[in-house]
Every structure is written in structure tokens, then in C-alpha cells.
Amino acid sequence: MSDRRPLGTPAEVAEYLRKPVRTLEQWRYVGTGPKFVKAGRDVRYRWSDVDAWLDQQTAAAA
Template sequence: MADERRKLATPEEFAEYSGLSLQRLADMRYHGTGPKFIKYGRAVRYRWADIYTWEDANTFQRADQVAA
């Protein structure tokens, strides 16, 4: 079970990993275009599995492809 419940990523950790700004992550949360996220009150966290799933869904081979 410990492997399934790995440490959650903070927006700062996700921003560092992805190279996106904190503002861009906030915009993606607002518009629903980013990975799923968890809210604990005002605190936002991401599951690493959701980040990887979102990356896979946004991986393309051609510039004219659209997200599924």
C-alpha cells in the first residue's frame, strides 16, 4: 500500500518537474485543462500518477494532433 500512496506533489514540485510556472498551473486548474488535483482546504496537491497520466494524454507525434 505504501507504493500506492506515495508522497503527493505540491504545485511547486510539479512546476519544477514540468517547467511550468505556478501561475500556469493555477490557470490549468481553473480551466480544467491540467492533471487532476486534490484540495485540502486551500492547499493543492497532485498525485504523481495523475501527473503521468496527464502527460501521456498530452503526448503527440505530430503538431496537428489534438488531445483525446
């Protein structure tokens, strides 16, 4: 058995980020948001990429 987490679907990542799936679609279109993997028509996210992207969004208090 592997300790690797499976790839996240857009719906799973949207739920995790508390954003609509449509927002993830827009982010992919404009080139922002977490990195994603595309196999044919399927879009998936590595959880490590989602967490890394989220860490980059952290802003320091003014």
C-alpha cells in the same frame, strides 16, 4: 514503510513540468491540466495523475 510517493505540491509539479506555478493555477481555473486534490486551501497532485496527464499530451509526428 510505504512505497507510495507523497503528493506533489504545485511548486514541485511546476518544476517537474518546467512550467511556472501560475500556469498550474490557470490550468486549474479553466479545468485543464493534471487532476488535483484539494484539502481545505491546500492543493496537491498525485504523481500518477500528473504522469497520466503528461501521457495524454503526447502528440504523434505529422
